[in-house]
Amino acid sequence: MLESLKNLLPQKVSTSPTDLNTHGRDESYPIQNPPLAVVFAENLSDIQAALGWARAHRVAVIPFGAGTSLEGHVIPQGPAISLDVSRMNRVLEVRPEDFLAVVEPGLTRKALNEALKGTGLFFPVDPGADASLGGMAATNASGTTTVRYGGMRQNVLALQVVLANGEVLELGRGVRKSSAGYNLKDLFIGSEGTLGIITCLTLKLHPIPEHIHTLRVFFENLNATAQAAYAVMASGLPVARLELVDEVGMLAINRYLGQSYPEKPALFVEFHSSTQEALEAESSLALELMQEAGAIRIDTARTQEERTAQWEARHQAYWALVNLFPGKAYLATDTAVPISKMPDLVAYSSHLLRELGLSGNILGHVGDGNFHTLVVCEPGDPRAEVFSERLVEHTLALGGTCTGEHGVGLRKKKYLPQEHGPALGWMRQIKQLFDPQSLLNPGKIFD
Known part of the structure; x- marks a missing residue:
C-alpha cells in the first residue's frame, strides 16, 4: 500500500x-x-x-x-x-499598498517578517515558537501581541483550503470587511486540520511602530501583579503587550538565560505609538496605575537589544521551567476568562497548586485574560490532571474557556461538552458534512 x-x-x-x-x-x-x-x-x-x-x-x-x-x-x-507542508514555504505576493501578503502554509512567521524588511510593515501574531503560518491558522494561534493586534482569526483575510474530497475552496477576500454570505473562512481557522487542508493564506499586515516603550515592573506578590494588569487594561490604554511571569518563572529565566532579573512576580509591558508624545503619556499613566497597585521596581528596556532580550526571556520561559526541573513531567494549562475575572483565576490557580502540593509557575497573556500554569510533577502523578480539571471547572464557572490559544487537540476535548453544550452536536455535524469518511485528523476536538 x-x-x-x-x-x-x-x-x-x-x-x-x-x-x-x-x-x-x-x-x-x-x-x-x-x-x-x-x-x-x-x-x-x-x-x-x-x-x-x-x-x-x-x-x-x-x-x-x-x-x-x-x-x-x-x-x-x-x-x-x-x-x-513545510516545503510549501514561499511568499507568493506582498502588497504593501493594501497591507497584505499572500503566503504558503509552511512559511514560518519569522521568515515572513524577514521577507517584509524594507516595506515598513510586519505580521504581528507572535506565539513564541517559530510556528508555520498554516499551523497558526489551524489552531487560531495568538501570543504576546494579541492584546493590541489580535490573533490569527483577526489577521487572516482569506484562505485556500482543500477538502477531504479533493475540492479546492477559496474562502474570504483580500479586503478588511465583507457581508457576502456565510463566513466559512473563520470556520476553518481553529479547526485543527479536521475540516480541510490549508494551502494558501492572505494575511493582514501592520505598520511597524515608530516608537516603542518596553518595561519590566516587579511586585511583591502575585495578587498585586494580577490586579495591576487589570488596572492597566481597565484604563483603556492601547497596550501592545502585557505579560505576567511569576517568581518561579523569573528564577527559571535567570538560571536558563544567565539574566539577573529580580526574582519577584513581574509584568512585561510594551507600548507602540506613532508619536513620542503619545507614547510618553500612555506609558506614564500605566506606570502610575501600576505604582498604585504596589509596584516595587520598574526597569526600562531602552535599546532594541534590551527589548529583544526581554521578549526572548518571556518566550523562553517554558524551556526555562523545564530546565529548572529536569526529569519531571509537565502539564500546561491554557485557560482564558473575561478580563475582570483574570485576577480571580490567577489567585485560584496559585492557591490550587499549594492545596495539591504541586510545583509549577503561572505566566501568560494577562492582557487578554489568558494565562498558562505549567504544572511540574512526577510522570503519571494524578494530581496534575486533578489540577487541570478543577482549574477548567472554575474557569468555565467564571464565563471563560478551557483553551485560549493552544487549541483542543487531544487534551482539551473532554471539556467541550461542558463549555459548548448542545452546540457541540452541531460542530460534529459540520465535521461530518465536510469530512464524511473522517479522514482529516480524526480523534482531535471530538472522539
Missing part, C-alpha cells in the same frame, strides 16, 4: 524512522505515535494526490507544519499519513 503512495508522489514520501518519529509527536503531549508515512507536499497537486490516495485506502491524513503544537494535534490515533 505504501509503495503505491511512493509511486504516486516520487521523492516526496518518507518512511524513515527519524521522519516518522518526528511526525508522531508535538512539543509537550506525553504520548507519541508515528504515522505510516510522511508526505512532503510541495504544491496543491501533491496535496490533492495524497488525499485521493487516502480516500482510496481509507487512511487518515494529519496536516503537519512545524510541529510546535502543544495539545497532541499532530499525533495519529490510528493508521495515518502525516501531510507535511
Whole structure:
C-alpha cells in the first residue's frame, strides 16, 4: 500500500524512522505515535494526490507544519499519513499598498517578517515558537501581541483550503470587511486540520511602530501583579503587550538565560505609538496605575537589544521551567476568562497548586485574560490532571474557556461538552458534512 503512495508522489514520501518519529509527536503531549508515512507536499497537486490516495485506502491524513503544537494535534490515533507542508514555504505576493501578503502554509512567521524588511510593515501574531503560518491558522494561534493586534482569526483575510474530497475552496477576500454570505473562512481557522487542508493564506499586515516603550515592573506578590494588569487594561490604554511571569518563572529565566532579573512576580509591558508624545503619556499613566497597585521596581528596556532580550526571556520561559526541573513531567494549562475575572483565576490557580502540593509557575497573556500554569510533577502523578480539571471547572464557572490559544487537540476535548453544550452536536455535524469518511485528523476536538 505504501509503495503505491511512493509511486504516486516520487521523492516526496518518507518512511524513515527519524521522519516518522518526528511526525508522531508535538512539543509537550506525553504520548507519541508515528504515522505510516510522511508526505512532503510541495504544491496543491501533491496535496490533492495524497488525499485521493487516502480516500482510496481509507487512511487518515494529519496536516503537519512545524510541529510546535502543544495539545497532541499532530499525533495519529490510528493508521495515518502525516501531510507535511513545510516545503510549501514561499511568499507568493506582498502588497504593501493594501497591507497584505499572500503566503504558503509552511512559511514560518519569522521568515515572513524577514521577507517584509524594507516595506515598513510586519505580521504581528507572535506565539513564541517559530510556528508555520498554516499551523497558526489551524489552531487560531495568538501570543504576546494579541492584546493590541489580535490573533490569527483577526489577521487572516482569506484562505485556500482543500477538502477531504479533493475540492479546492477559496474562502474570504483580500479586503478588511465583507457581508457576502456565510463566513466559512473563520470556520476553518481553529479547526485543527479536521475540516480541510490549508494551502494558501492572505494575511493582514501592520505598520511597524515608530516608537516603542518596553518595561519590566516587579511586585511583591502575585495578587498585586494580577490586579495591576487589570488596572492597566481597565484604563483603556492601547497596550501592545502585557505579560505576567511569576517568581518561579523569573528564577527559571535567570538560571536558563544567565539574566539577573529580580526574582519577584513581574509584568512585561510594551507600548507602540506613532508619536513620542503619545507614547510618553500612555506609558506614564500605566506606570502610575501600576505604582498604585504596589509596584516595587520598574526597569526600562531602552535599546532594541534590551527589548529583544526581554521578549526572548518571556518566550523562553517554558524551556526555562523545564530546565529548572529536569526529569519531571509537565502539564500546561491554557485557560482564558473575561478580563475582570483574570485576577480571580490567577489567585485560584496559585492557591490550587499549594492545596495539591504541586510545583509549577503561572505566566501568560494577562492582557487578554489568558494565562498558562505549567504544572511540574512526577510522570503519571494524578494530581496534575486533578489540577487541570478543577482549574477548567472554575474557569468555565467564571464565563471563560478551557483553551485560549493552544487549541483542543487531544487534551482539551473532554471539556467541550461542558463549555459548548448542545452546540457541540452541531460542530460534529459540520465535521461530518465536510469530512464524511473522517479522514482529516480524526480523534482531535471530538472522539
